[in-house]
Amino acid sequence: MRYCKNCGLLQAPDAVQCPQCGAVLPPEPPAPSPAAPHYEGAHPVEQPDEGLSFGATLGALLLFAIPVAGFILSLVWSFGATRNPARRTLAQAYLVRTLIVAVLFAMLTLVFAITAYLMVTPARFYY
Numbered sequence: 045m046r047y048c049k050n051c052g053l054l055q056a057p058d059a060v061q062c063p064q065c066g067a068v069l070p071p072e073p074p075a076p077s078p079a080a081p082h083y084e085g086a087h088p089v090e091q092p093d094e095g096l097s098f099g100a101t102l103g104a105l106l107l108f109a110i111p112v113a114g115f116i117l118s119l120v121w122s123f124g125a126t127r128n129p130a131r132r133t134l135a136q137a138y139l140v141r142t143l144i145v146a147v148l149f150a151m152l153t154l155v156f157a158i159t160a161y162l163m164v165t166p167a168r169f170y171y
Protein backbone atom coordinates (compact mmCIF):
# COMPACT_ATOMS: atom_id res chain seq x y z
CA MET A 45 0.00 0.00 0.00
CA ARG A 46 1.24 3.49 -0.80
CA TYR A 47 -0.28 6.89 -1.10
CA CYS A 48 0.34 9.90 -3.27
CA LYS A 49 2.68 12.28 -1.46
CA ASN A 50 0.89 15.22 -3.05
CA CYS A 51 -2.80 14.52 -2.49
CA GLY A 52 -2.84 11.41 -0.32
CA LEU A 53 -4.83 9.25 -2.72
CA LEU A 54 -4.33 5.50 -2.39
CA GLN A 55 -2.32 4.22 -5.36
CA ALA A 56 -2.18 0.96 -7.25
CA PRO A 57 1.11 -0.94 -6.68
CA ASP A 58 2.19 -0.51 -10.31
CA ALA A 59 0.99 3.09 -10.75
CA VAL A 60 3.62 5.48 -12.10
CA GLN A 61 1.57 8.65 -11.83
CA CYS A 62 -1.22 9.74 -9.52
CA PRO A 63 -4.51 9.62 -11.44
CA GLN A 64 -5.97 12.45 -9.32
CA CYS A 65 -3.28 15.13 -9.20
CA GLY A 66 -0.81 13.82 -11.80
CA ALA A 67 2.16 13.76 -9.43
CA VAL A 68 4.91 11.34 -10.42
CA LEU A 69 5.03 8.46 -7.94
CA PRO A 70 8.31 6.99 -6.68
CA PRO A 71 8.85 3.28 -7.36
CA GLU A 72 7.42 0.75 -4.91
CA PRO A 73 9.50 0.75 -1.73
CA PRO A 74 10.99 -2.59 -0.58
CA ALA A 75 9.41 -4.76 2.10
CA PRO A 76 8.47 -2.78 5.24
CA SER A 77 10.63 -4.86 7.60
CA PRO A 78 13.84 -5.98 5.87
CA ALA A 79 15.46 -6.60 9.26
CA ALA A 80 13.40 -9.74 9.81
CA PRO A 81 12.99 -11.52 6.47
CA HIS A 82 10.66 -14.47 6.57
CA TYR A 83 10.48 -16.69 3.54
CA GLU A 84 6.92 -17.84 3.56
CA GLY A 85 6.11 -19.48 0.27
CA ALA A 86 9.76 -19.46 -0.75
CA HIS A 87 9.74 -23.26 -0.87
CA PRO A 88 6.55 -24.24 -2.63
CA VAL A 89 8.05 -27.66 -3.33
CA GLU A 90 6.86 -30.32 -0.95
CA GLN A 91 9.19 -30.45 2.02
CA PRO A 92 10.21 -33.83 3.40
CA ASP A 93 10.25 -34.09 7.16
CA GLU A 94 13.02 -31.94 8.58
CA GLY A 95 14.51 -34.55 10.86
CA LEU A 96 16.10 -37.89 10.12
CA SER A 97 14.76 -40.99 11.82
CA PHE A 98 17.00 -43.46 13.64
CA GLY A 99 16.61 -45.95 10.81
CA ALA A 100 17.47 -43.39 8.17
CA THR A 101 20.52 -42.24 10.14
CA LEU A 102 21.70 -45.81 10.65
CA GLY A 103 21.10 -46.58 6.97
CA ALA A 104 23.09 -43.53 5.92
CA LEU A 105 25.99 -44.46 8.22
CA LEU A 106 26.00 -48.01 6.86
CA LEU A 107 26.02 -46.66 3.30
CA PHE A 108 28.87 -44.27 4.20
CA ALA A 109 30.83 -47.23 5.58
CA ILE A 110 31.08 -48.75 2.07
CA PRO A 111 34.72 -48.01 1.13
CA VAL A 112 34.54 -45.96 -2.07
CA ALA A 113 30.81 -45.66 -2.78
CA GLY A 114 30.14 -44.40 0.76
CA PHE A 115 32.67 -41.60 0.38
CA ILE A 116 31.17 -40.61 -2.97
CA LEU A 117 27.68 -40.74 -1.46
CA SER A 118 28.68 -38.48 1.46
CA LEU A 119 30.27 -36.10 -1.07
CA VAL A 120 27.15 -36.07 -3.26
CA TRP A 121 24.78 -35.58 -0.34
CA SER A 122 26.99 -32.88 1.18
CA PHE A 123 26.68 -30.81 -1.96
CA GLY A 124 22.91 -30.90 -1.97
CA ALA A 125 21.81 -33.99 -3.87
CA THR A 126 19.31 -34.64 -1.08
CA ARG A 127 16.30 -32.50 -0.20
CA ASN A 128 16.48 -33.44 3.47
CA PRO A 129 18.63 -30.84 5.30
CA ALA A 130 19.25 -33.26 8.19
CA ARG A 131 20.68 -35.85 5.79
CA ARG A 132 22.85 -33.17 4.16
CA THR A 133 24.20 -32.12 7.56
CA LEU A 134 24.88 -35.74 8.42
CA ALA A 135 26.71 -36.24 5.13
CA GLN A 136 28.80 -33.10 5.71
CA ALA A 137 29.71 -34.22 9.23
CA TYR A 138 30.67 -37.65 7.94
CA LEU A 139 32.69 -36.11 5.12
CA VAL A 140 34.66 -33.96 7.59
CA ARG A 141 35.19 -37.02 9.79
CA THR A 142 36.45 -38.97 6.79
CA LEU A 143 38.88 -36.19 5.85
CA ILE A 144 40.19 -35.96 9.44
CA VAL A 145 40.71 -39.72 9.55
CA ALA A 146 42.40 -39.62 6.14
CA VAL A 147 44.78 -36.83 7.23
CA LEU A 148 45.63 -38.65 10.48
CA PHE A 149 46.19 -41.89 8.59
CA ALA A 150 48.40 -40.13 6.04
CA MET A 151 50.46 -38.51 8.81
CA LEU A 152 50.88 -41.81 10.66
CA THR A 153 51.87 -43.52 7.43
CA LEU A 154 54.38 -40.77 6.69
CA VAL A 155 55.90 -40.97 10.19
CA PHE A 156 56.09 -44.74 9.90
CA ALA A 157 57.66 -44.53 6.45
CA ILE A 158 60.29 -42.02 7.60
CA THR A 159 61.07 -44.11 10.67
CA ALA A 160 61.37 -47.25 8.58
CA TYR A 161 63.55 -45.46 6.05
CA LEU A 162 65.88 -44.16 8.76
CA MET A 163 66.07 -47.60 10.37
CA VAL A 164 66.77 -49.38 7.10
CA THR A 165 69.41 -46.98 5.76
CA PRO A 166 71.69 -45.94 8.62
CA ALA A 167 74.71 -47.41 6.84
CA ARG A 168 74.40 -44.64 4.29
CA PHE A 169 75.87 -42.20 6.87
CA TYR A 170 78.89 -44.36 7.71
CA TYR A 171 81.03 -44.88 4.71
Ligand SMILES: [Zn+2]
Nearest residue numbers: 048051062065
Ligand atom coordinates in the same frame (compact mmCIF):
# COMPACT_ATOMS: atom_id res chain seq x y z
ZN1 LIG B 1 -2.08 12.73 -6.09
